[in-house]
Amino acid sequence: MILPPLLQLRHVSLSFRGINALSGLSFDVSKGQICALIGPNGAGKSSALNIINGVYRADSGDIVFDGQRFEQIHPLKAARLGIGRTFQHNALFRHMTVLDNVMAGLTRHSRATTIEYALRLPRARREQWVLRERALGMLDFLHIARHAGTIASTLPYGVQKRVDLARALVAQPKLVLLDEPLAGMNEDEKREMGGFIRRINRDLGTTVILIEHDMGVVMDLSDHVVVLDYGRKVGDGTPAEVRDDPEVIAAYLGTVH
Amino acid sequence: MSFFLETLVGGLLAGVMYSLVALGFVLIYKASRVFNFAQGSLLLFAALAFVTLTEHGVNLWLAGLITLALLILIALAIERAVLRPLTGRSDLTLFMATLGLSYVIEGVAQTVMGSDVHALDLGIPDVPMQVGPIQISVFDLTAAAISGVLVLALSLLFSRTRLGVSLRAVADDPLAAQSIGIKLDTVWSVVWAVAGFVGLVAGLLWGSRQGVQFSLSLVVLKALPVLIIGGFTSITGAIVGGLIVGASESLAELYLGPLIGGGLSAWFAYVLALAFLLVRPSGLFGERAIERV
Numbered sequence: 001m002i003l004p005p006l007l008q009l010r011h012v013s014l015s016f017r018g019i020n021a022l023s024g025l026s027f028d029v030s031k032g033q034i035c036a037l038i039g040p041n042g043a044g045k046s047s048a049l050n051i052i053n054g055v056y057r058a059d060s061g062d063i064v065f066d067g068q069r070f071e072q073i074h075p076l077k078a079a080r081l082g083i084g085r086t087f088q089h090n091a092l093f094r095h096m097t098v099l100d101n102v103m104a105g106l107t108r109h110s111r112a113t114t115i116e117y118a119l120r121l122p123r124a125r126r127e128q129w130v131l132r133e134r135a136l137g138m139l140d141f142l143h144i145a146r147h148a149g150t151i152a153s154t155l156p157y158g159v160q161k162r163v164d165l166a167r168a169l170v171a172q173p174k175l176v177l178l179d180e181p182l183a184g185m186n187e188d189e190k191r192e193m194g195g196f197i198r199r200i201n202r203d204l205g206t207t208v209i210l211i212e213h214d215m216g217v218v219m220d221l222s223d224h225v226v227v228l229d230y231g232r233k234v235g236d237g238t239p240a241e242v243r244d245d246p247e248v249i250a251a252y253l254g255t256v257h
Numbered sequence: 258m259s260f261f262l263e264t265l266v267g268g269l270l271a272g273v274m275y276s277l278v279a280l281g282f283v284l285i286y287k288a289s290r291v292f293n294f295a296q297g298s299l300l301l302f303a304a305l306a307f308v309t310l311t312e313h314g315v316n317l318w319l320a321g322l323i324t325l326a327l328l329i330l331i332a333l334a335i336e337r338a339v340l341r342p343l344t345g346r347s348d349l350t351l352f353m354a355t356l357g358l359s360y361v362i363e364g365v366a367q368t369v370m371g372s373d374v375h376a377l378d379l380g381i382p383d384v385p386m387q388v389g390p391i392q393i394s395v396f397d398l399t400a401a402a403i404s405g406v407l408v409l410a411l412s413l414l415f416s417r418t419r420l421g422v423s424l425r426a427v428a429d430d431p432l433a434a435q436s437i438g439i440k441l442d443t444v445w446s447v448v449w450a451v452a453g454f455v456g457l458v459a460g461l462l463w464g465s466r467q468g469v470q471f472s473l474s475l476v477v478l479k480a481l482p483v484l485i486i487g488g489f490t491s492i493t494g495a496i497v498g499g500l501i502v503g504a505s506e507s508l509a510e511l512y513l514g515p516l517i518g519g520g521l522s523a524w525f526a527y528v529l530a531l532a533f534l535l536v537r538p539s540g541l542f543g544e545r546a547i548e549r550v
Binding site: 055075076078084091093101103107108114117167168 | 414417420422425428429432433434435437438439440
């Protein structure tokens with residue numbers, strides 16, 4: 001069954017001081033997919049992610065998300081439209097507790113005013129309770145509820161990655177962008193995180209775009225693979241199609257890194 | 258003994274006034290990593306505007322309100338017109354921008370309102386009061402109380418509210434904060450407006466203590482050792498740093514002054530800060546910079 005694309009990149013180009021990071025990149029991501037962006041370092045994977053969530057502005061081309069066309073999506077707008085993301089390098093609010101980190105992900109959903117909060121008025125307290133329950137629910141979903149009260153920076157790397165994921169997911173985005181969610185993990189941690197990504201996709205119905213280097217994980221996890229090399233798309237299809245594509249093999253799989 | 262106590266208390270109360278100035282820096286530094294050198298000129302501007310208004314017969318409270326409105330407007334304008342376009346530039350660039358701004362603000366303030374020395378009377382009596390065995394200045398006590406309330410209100414704002422959570426989030430990682438829908442613009446505007454308000458309170462208190470004149474903007478230099486000792490990123494640090502500077506200054510003047518001929522309070526805080534820089538460069542409450550190599 002082919003669902004309408006949730007996200008389309010159309011002829012997106014981006015350059016930094018004359019160096020092309022992306023050249024006319026186009027691809028579609030259907031609702032409910034897990035789509036992997038793969039390619040050698042410097043192929044433009046992170047740039048693509050940064051364009052989808054508005055951190056970078058494309059020089060040309062456009063983005064269609066959920067039926068709306070954009071030349072640039074401002075990061076705030078992206079959050080409002082339901083695009084969440086995690087970061088390759090640790091970007092947690094390191095002085096805050098895990099629970100506060102995840103609750104910060106719900107800031108947009110807060111209605112009570114600052115004065116109501118400062119004075120602990122009923123509406124603020126009720127809202128605080130509701131947001132807290134939602135955040136705790138998400139921590140529970142990712143099996144890190146017991147770390148709720150811990151200061152984020154003191155946790156092991158693998159747990160921090162999950163906190164980052166919880167923060168991105170707590171606002172129930174339609175699409176979540178995961179920048180190397182398995183980087184730096186051992187096999188067990190990778191398997192566990194892979195399981196979470198699958199559950200996010202199946203149980204929460206979130207469409208996922210992820211960047212990953214571990215080909216085993218990519219082939220196992222994703223429905224759709226987009227291969228980049230030097231800012232161009234060199235492959236696009238199911239994992240099996242991509243694996244057998246000679247151009248992909250030449251550009252990426254066949255070369256030794 | 259009571260003489261020691263009196264000096265200590267007097268020093269601590271003066272220290273609260275230093276904390277107040279340092280607080281303005283901490284707020285902005287926390288949220289946007291800018292060391293806002295123009296904080297001192299904002300202080301001068303506030304005092305000058307207030308004095309000019311009251312000398313023209315405007316009621317104290319009304320003058321306060323008008324000055325507050327002006328100050329918040331200026332603070333917002335600085336954030337919007339000067340610093341936001343420089344987002345992402347080096348710390349030094351931002352610092353230089355605020356340094357330049359401080360000249361602009363001082364220049365404009367003195368062009369418009371004159372450079373005469375004014376007395377500022379808030380109606381708080383500057384008379385000694387007997388508390389147990391020691392005498393305390395009523396003015397110092399009132400000023401410290403006002404500062405205390407302000408600090409308390411600010412820490413409530415930042416610890417209890419979602420706005421506070423947003424501020425701390427932005428302080429830790431602006432990009433991540435934005436990607437989860439925290440409005441950087443709003444957070445920065447609020448912080449600058451609050452810093453403007455703190456500048457007003459500090460300007461009025463310092464102005465009525467020292468007289469309103471150009472040198473008022475130099476109290477920022479007194480905030481520097483406070484920040485170095487307390488740390489640039491901590492509200493608690495600003496308070497404790499101010500208390501340490503105030504108390505040690507007075508005590509040093511009392512006990513070391515006679516030995517080396519006095520005048521210690523002019524430089525003692527800087528020597529103290531220097532010692533802290535050697536032992537604890539990030540200050541008592543500042544975050545230690547950890548560089549991965």
